[in-house]
Amino acid sequence: MHQIRVPQIRIRQVNHQPLNSSGRYVLYWMIAARRTGWNFALQRAVEQSLELNRPLVILETLSCDYPYASDRLHRFILDGMADNCKALTGKPVRYYPFISRGKEDDRGLLAAFAKSSCLVVTDDAPAFITPKLIEAAAKILSVPVEAVDGNGLLPMRLAEKVYPTAYAFRRFLQKHLPLFLCTPPRPDPLAGAELLAPPTLDPHIIERWPEADCATLNAPSTLARLPIDHNVQTISLTGGADAAHCRMGDFIRNKLVRYAALRNHPDQEATSGLSPYLHFGHISTHIIFTAISDWEGWTPDRLGHKSAGQRAGWWGMSENAEAFLDQLVTWRELGFNRCVFEAHDAGYQSLPEWARNTLQSHTIDPRPYLYSLPQFASGQTHDPLWNAAQNQLRTEGMIHNYLRMLWGKKILEWSPTPQAALQTMVELNDRYALDGRDPNSYSGILWCLGRYDRPWGPARPIFGSVRYMSSENTRRKLRLTNYLQRYE
Ligand SMILES: Cc1cc2nc3c(=O)[nH]c(=O)nc-3n(C[C@H](O)[C@H](O)[C@H](O)COP(=O)(O)OP(=O)(O)OC[C@H]3O[C@@H](n4cnc5c(N)ncnc54)[C@H](O)[C@@H]3O)c2cc1C
Structure with missing residues (x-):
C-alpha cells in the first residue's frame, strides 16, 4: 500500500523514551481530534501499527475534573463518542471509550494502557488543559509519546513565531499553504x-x-450521575462527526451563497455554526476545505502567485468561499499560532504594548455602568441587546460572531479595569460557550482589547484608542428583529 504519510512537521516527539519493542499494540490516545476520518493522529497511529506489525488500540477518554466540565460540554463530547463507536464497529481496531465517573477516576488509566504498548500517539492541541495533559503523560510514561497536529491546513509549528496581525499571518499562509494543500489527511485512515x-x-x-457502553453513552442517565456542573444544561444541538457533516453540507448547499453579504446579520443565519464541531475535533478543516473546493469546482492551479496578504482573490474561488476561508483558515489558524508560541490561554500580557498603555491610561476614567460577574452572567445589564447576546450564550452555548465582538467590548466598558474585563469574558465564554476553551476563544476575547487590531482615533473614555463599538450603531447596522425577540 503506497500512501502519502503524515508530514513530519505535524509530528512532535513529546518525550525521548525508547520504543517498547515488546509492546503488544500501538496506542492512540484520542483527546482532541475526536473523529475517525480526516484525522492525522489516527493516520499516524495506523502507520506505526503497520510499520511495527502491531494491532491498534484507540483509547478515547472523557474526564470529569477539568474546569467547566458540565452537562452541556459532556453531552456534546458523548454524542461524538457514540459516533466513533458506530464508525469503528467491525473495524480492525480495539476502540475503548472511557468516561470518568468521579474525580481522579481516570488516574493511572493511561499508564496502564501504555504499559503494554510500543508507543503512544495522541492529538496535539495548543490551548486550555490539553498541552498540560500531554506534557504530564510524556513525563510519566516510559514509552515514546508522539503528539500529532491535525488542527489546521497549515501545520501549526511551521510558523516559528507569533504573528501580530491577520494580514501578516495571511501573507505567511499564502506563501506556504500551496505545499500543504497537497498533503491532506486520509478521509478514512483505516480503509485498506x-x-x-x-x-x-x-x-x-x-x-x-x-469500558463505557456504546449503547448508553449519550443517554441522559449517563450525565446525571457524573460529578459535573449540572446547571450548565444540555442544548438541542447534537454533537459528533455525523451531525458535523450534515451541518457542513447544509451550509455549503444553502448558506454559502449568502455568506459574504450576510454573515454579520444575526437574523439571516448565514454562517456555518461549525465552531463547536471544530472545537471538539468532530470535524476537520481539511474536509471542510475539500467540500468547498469540490462545490466550487476548484483546482490548485487557481491559487494566486503573489502572497501579498490580500483578503480576497488569492484562493481563486467565489467571493463567498473566499470570505468563508478567510475566517476558517486565516483567523482560525491565527489563534492557534498565538497559543502555540505565546500562551495556552488569554494572558493580559498578550495585548500589544500600545493597547496596554492606552487602556492603562484610561483605567481612572469613570465607568457609567459597572456590573458584577453574576449580573453579567444572568444578562442583567441596562442594555437589552447585550442581555440578548448573553442569554443566547447562557442558554444555547453560542453567540453570533458580530454580537460576540459587541459583547466583549461592552464588558470592557462596564468593568472596573481591563484586566477584570478579560477575566469576566474568559469565565463566561469558557463556562457557557460550546466552542469555548479554544485558541479562538482567547484570540477573539483579546481582539476586544486590541489584539490583532490597530489604534483607532479619536481616543474615547475607558477604551482610549482601542476600537469602540456601540449597541446603538449595531442595532442600526444589523438585522436583529427576530434575534431580539428570541433572546431578549
Ligand atoms: C469575544 C469573542 C469570543 C470568541 N470566542 C470564540 C470561541 O470560544 N470559539 C471559537 O471557535 N471562536 C470564537 N470567536 C470567534 C468567532 O466569533 C467564532 O469562531 C464564530 O462566530 C463561530 O461561528 P461559525 O462557526 O458560524 O463561524 P463561520 O462564520 O461559519 O466561520 C467558520 C469557522 O471559521 C472560524 N472563525 C470564524 N470567525 C472567526 C474569528 N473571528 N476568529 C477566529 N476564527 C473564526 C471558526 O472556526 C468558524 O467555525 C470569538 C470571537 C469573539 C469576538
Whole structure:
C-alpha cells in the first residue's frame, strides 16, 4: 500500500523514551481530534501499527475534573463518542471509550494502557488543559509519546513565531499553504490498512476502568450521575462527526451563497455554526476545505502567485468561499499560532504594548455602568441587546460572531479595569460557550482589547484608542428583529 504519510512537521516527539519493542499494540490516545476520518493522529497511529506489525488500540477518554466540565460540554463530547463507536464497529481496531465517573477516576488509566504498548500517539492541541495533559503523560510514561497536529491546513509549528496581525499571518499562509494543500489527511485512515487483529486487553484494566457502553453513552442517565456542573444544561444541538457533516453540507448547499453579504446579520443565519464541531475535533478543516473546493469546482492551479496578504482573490474561488476561508483558515489558524508560541490561554500580557498603555491610561476614567460577574452572567445589564447576546450564550452555548465582538467590548466598558474585563469574558465564554476553551476563544476575547487590531482615533473614555463599538450603531447596522425577540 503506497500512501502519502503524515508530514513530519505535524509530528512532535513529546518525550525521548525508547520504543517498547515488546509492546503488544500501538496506542492512540484520542483527546482532541475526536473523529475517525480526516484525522492525522489516527493516520499516524495506523502507520506505526503497520510499520511495527502491531494491532491498534484507540483509547478515547472523557474526564470529569477539568474546569467547566458540565452537562452541556459532556453531552456534546458523548454524542461524538457514540459516533466513533458506530464508525469503528467491525473495524480492525480495539476502540475503548472511557468516561470518568468521579474525580481522579481516570488516574493511572493511561499508564496502564501504555504499559503494554510500543508507543503512544495522541492529538496535539495548543490551548486550555490539553498541552498540560500531554506534557504530564510524556513525563510519566516510559514509552515514546508522539503528539500529532491535525488542527489546521497549515501545520501549526511551521510558523516559528507569533504573528501580530491577520494580514501578516495571511501573507505567511499564502506563501506556504500551496505545499500543504497537497498533503491532506486520509478521509478514512483505516480503509485498506491491513492491521493485525485487535489484541485482548489486560483484564485488570477492564475491571478497574470499565469500558463505557456504546449503547448508553449519550443517554441522559449517563450525565446525571457524573460529578459535573449540572446547571450548565444540555442544548438541542447534537454533537459528533455525523451531525458535523450534515451541518457542513447544509451550509455549503444553502448558506454559502449568502455568506459574504450576510454573515454579520444575526437574523439571516448565514454562517456555518461549525465552531463547536471544530472545537471538539468532530470535524476537520481539511474536509471542510475539500467540500468547498469540490462545490466550487476548484483546482490548485487557481491559487494566486503573489502572497501579498490580500483578503480576497488569492484562493481563486467565489467571493463567498473566499470570505468563508478567510475566517476558517486565516483567523482560525491565527489563534492557534498565538497559543502555540505565546500562551495556552488569554494572558493580559498578550495585548500589544500600545493597547496596554492606552487602556492603562484610561483605567481612572469613570465607568457609567459597572456590573458584577453574576449580573453579567444572568444578562442583567441596562442594555437589552447585550442581555440578548448573553442569554443566547447562557442558554444555547453560542453567540453570533458580530454580537460576540459587541459583547466583549461592552464588558470592557462596564468593568472596573481591563484586566477584570478579560477575566469576566474568559469565565463566561469558557463556562457557557460550546466552542469555548479554544485558541479562538482567547484570540477573539483579546481582539476586544486590541489584539490583532490597530489604534483607532479619536481616543474615547475607558477604551482610549482601542476600537469602540456601540449597541446603538449595531442595532442600526444589523438585522436583529427576530434575534431580539428570541433572546431578549
Ligand atoms: C469575544 C469573542 C469570543 C470568541 N470566542 C470564540 C470561541 O470560544 N470559539 C471559537 O471557535 N471562536 C470564537 N470567536 C470567534 C468567532 O466569533 C467564532 O469562531 C464564530 O462566530 C463561530 O461561528 P461559525 O462557526 O458560524 O463561524 P463561520 O462564520 O461559519 O466561520 C467558520 C469557522 O471559521 C472560524 N472563525 C470564524 N470567525 C472567526 C474569528 N473571528 N476568529 C477566529 N476564527 C473564526 C471558526 O472556526 C468558524 O467555525 C470569538 C470571537 C469573539 C469576538
